[in-house]
Amino acid sequence: MIKVQNITKRFGDFAALHGIDLEIEDGEFVALLGPSGSGKTTLLRIIAGLEFQDGGEVYFGGEDVSRLKVADRHVGFVFQQYALFRHMTVAENVAFGLSVKKRRDRPSKAEIRARADELLRLVQLEGLGARYPGQLSGGQRQRVALARALAIEPKLLLLDEPFGALDAKVRKDLRRWLRDLHKQMGLTSIFVTHDQEEALELADRVVVMDHGKIEQVGTPEEIYMNPRTAFVSHFVGETNRVAGEGGEVHFRPHDVDVVEEGGETVLVDNVFRKGGAWRVEGALVETGLLVEFDMDAALAPPATGTEVRIAPRRSRLFNPA
Amino acid sequence: MKLRATTEGRLTQALLIALALAFLAFFLLLPLVAVFSEALKAGIGAFVAAIATPDAWAAIKLTLLIAAISVPLNVVFGIAASWAITKFSFPGKSLLITLIDLPFSVSPVVSGLIFVLLFGANGLFGHWLAEHDLKIIFAVPGIVLATVFITFPFVARELIPLMMEQGKDDEEAALSLGASGWQTFWHVTLPNIRWGLLYGVLLCNARAMGEFGAVSVVSGHIRGETNTMPLHVEILYNEYDFVGAFAVASLLAGLALVTLVAKSVLEWRFDLHSGAKH
Numbered sequence: 357m358i359k360v361q362n363i364t365k366r367f368g369d370f371a372a373l374h375g376i377d378l379e380i381e382d383g384e385f386v387a388l389l390g391p392s393g394s395g396k397t398t399l400l401r402i403i404a405g406l407e408f409q410d411g412g413e414v415y416f417g418g419e420d421v422s423r424l425k426v427a428d429r430h431v432g433f434v435f436q437q438y439a440l441f442r443h444m445t446v447a448e449n450v451a452f453g454l455s456v457k458k459r460r461d462r463p464s465k466a467e468i469r470a471r472a473d474e475l476l477r478l479v480q481l482e483g484l485g486a487r488y489p490g491q492l493s494g495g496q497r498q499r500v501a502l503a504r505a506l507a508i509e510p511k512l513l514l515l516d517e518p519f520g521a522l523d524a525k526v527r528k529d530l531r532r533w534l535r536d537l538h539k540q541m542g543l544t545s546i547f548v549t550h551d552q553e554e555a556l557e558l559a560d561r562v563v564v565m566d567h568g569k570i571e572q573v574g575t576p577e578e579i580y581m582n583p584r585t586a587f588v589s590h591f592v593g594e595t596n597r598v599a600g601e602g603g604e605v606h607f608r609p610h611d612v613d614v615v616e617e618g619g620e621t622v623l624v625d626n627v628f629r630k631g632g633a634w635r636v637e638g639a640l641v642e643t644g645l646l647v648e649f650d651m652d653a654a655l656a657p658p659a660t661g662t663e664v665r666i667a668p669r670r671s672r673l674f675n676p677a
Numbered sequence: 678m679k680l681r682a683t684t685e686g687r688l689t690q691a692l693l694i695a696l697a698l699a700f701l702a703f704f705l706l707l708p709l710v711a712v713f714s715e716a717l718k719a720g721i722g723a724f725v726a727a728i729a730t731p732d733a734w735a736a737i738k739l740t741l742l743i744a745a746i747s748v749p750l751n752v753v754f755g756i757a758a759s760w761a762i763t764k765f766s767f768p769g770k771s772l773l774i775t776l777i778d779l780p781f782s783v784s785p786v787v788s789g790l791i792f793v794l795l796f797g798a799n800g801l802f803g804h805w806l807a808e809h810d811l812k813i814i815f816a817v818p819g820i821v822l823a824t825v826f827i828t829f830p831f832v833a834r835e836l837i838p839l840m841m842e843q844g845k846d847d848e849e850a851a852l853s854l855g856a857s858g859w860q861t862f863w864h865v866t867l868p869n870i871r872w873g874l875l876y877g878v879l880l881c882n883a884r885a886m887g888e889f890g891a892v893s894v895v896s897g898h899i900r901g902e903t904n905t906m907p908l909h910v911e912i913l914y915n916e917y918d919f920v921g922a923f924a925v926a927s928l929l930a931g932l933a934l935v936t937l938v939a940k941s942v943l944e945w946r947f948d949l950h951s952g953a954k955h
Contacts (some may be wrong), residue, residue, distance in 0.1 A: 406849050453854035
């Protein structure tokens with residue numbers, strides 16, 4: 357079990373983390389989700405031992421590792437830009453963690469080579485061991501970085517924006533592949549992302565962060581359906597925010613019914629197809645606030661400039677902070 | 678020819694190119710030709726004889742010795758300084774960056790004088806040195822000190838922007854894989870900076886062999902003992918031994934040419950490698 361207790365961190369005048377508490381079970385796949393500057397990467401780096409907290413402790417399975425350096429924590433870290441050693445071949449990159457071991461712990465050259473081959477097979481890069489990182493595509497480099505991190509048989513795998521530098525198609529394939537790999541290996545893993553879709557799709561549990569604090573921890577389902585704060589509701593998934601009695605009313609675009617009577621009147625501004633529905637954008641006639649909602653694609657889309665009455669099926673009220 | 682916003686008229690182009698070529702010919706090519714033709718004026722025999730005099734030999738050997746000591750020192754200092762500046766944050770960092778450039782902004786004569794003021798007979802440590810029978814000024818150690826000071830920025834200046842651009846991800850990756858600090862430096866950092874480092878070493882070496890001003894102040898011009906090649910050229914010239922002066926000067930010019938070629942080759946390799954990354 358990974359336990360983070362009351363972690364604080366400042367960079368000069370900027371408080372990056374204030375008092376983070378978090379527990380992660382063995383074998384869990386956890387996403388740290390938040391906008392830039394939320395402290396998610398700092399937290400990941402503190403767990404890795406690449407950065408040191410000003411206050412608080414980090415425990416790996418009951419052992420206090422707060423003062424241990426990264427080399428002594430046995431974590432696999434995958435960097436956002438992969439940080440592959442460009443003058444080494446793919447196989448040498450993967451084998452690096454084994455070949456820098458102290459002589460008495462170091463496997464033989466043949467064993468190291470066999471292990472590197474095995475890992476390359478695991479990440480589906482068989483036969484590319486002799487290439488240099490510069491000769492690989494982004495998705496392939498990402499997998500080399502992963503194989504390299506796994507070579508030291510880490511107790512914990514940490515990934516910093518693992519898909520950030522890839523294009524959409526590769527990103528989707530790699531996401532699915534990584535999820536399968538996690539299922540297969542059962543290695544406790546934490547990844548940082550600013551992409552809520554990525555977090556919801558991959559993680560067993562999502563930790564939503566903002567301004568150096570944890571806003572909510574929960575399964576993707578809980579986070580999406582029952583956001584605890586206005587920030588989570590707004591940051592995760594699409595949300596309309598309108599003023600209501602005693603606070604802000606949030607509702608999802610797909611939780612809206614078009615009604616004949618009652619509800620709110622929307623002046624339609626733009627209609628386009630989004631997936632299996634019409635997405636209607638417009639402004640509330642009463643307040644001028646912008647809203648968007650989905651309509652059944654079997655119906656005729658409303659014309660621009662017409663008025664439609666809507667009533668949210670589900671909504672949540674958040675008190676002003 | 679494709680039309681571009683930056684395209685000038687034919688005449689302007691020709692004029693600019695002619696101007697640049699004329700400038701190059703007058704300031705670079707002509708002196709180079711002059712040096713070699715003067716050196717070989719009295720025939721190849723006189724040229725060889727001029728270089729083979731004991732004093733010329735001593736100057737050549739001293740110059741090589743000075744370079745052999747000061748270049749490795751500045752490789753170590755340069756790497757250490759660039760490493761400190763690019764991989765850590767600490768108070769006084771910007772001051773250190775400024776100080777690295779100091780030798781470039783100070784006149785070499787002043788740099789030499791600083792060492793005379795420190796270690797000369799009437800200098801700060803002069804008395805103590807004399808008591809212990811140590812000679813720095815007007816001796817080899819003084820020349821080394823002055824040369825190290827003058828050539829300090831070359832390696833560091835080459836490495837700092839390079840290492841800054843590369844960031845510290847690679848080093849962190851190596852450390853996270855269990856490498857020690859030394860292993861990280863040897864297997865990751867050094868290969869990443871090798872072309873930039875070689876380039877810096879080359880420039881550092883060229884300056885170490887060619888430095889005149891600072892070395893002139895601290896050397897004392899003792900023939901066969903503390904004269905480096907540039908100083909020897911000046912002495913011969915002042916004695917109207919033109920063939921001798923130009924013969925030794927042609928060696929320095931040859932060094933410059935070799936440096937230039939090596940520099941171009943390195944730049945080419947350097948581009949090749951930095952172009953292939955990521």
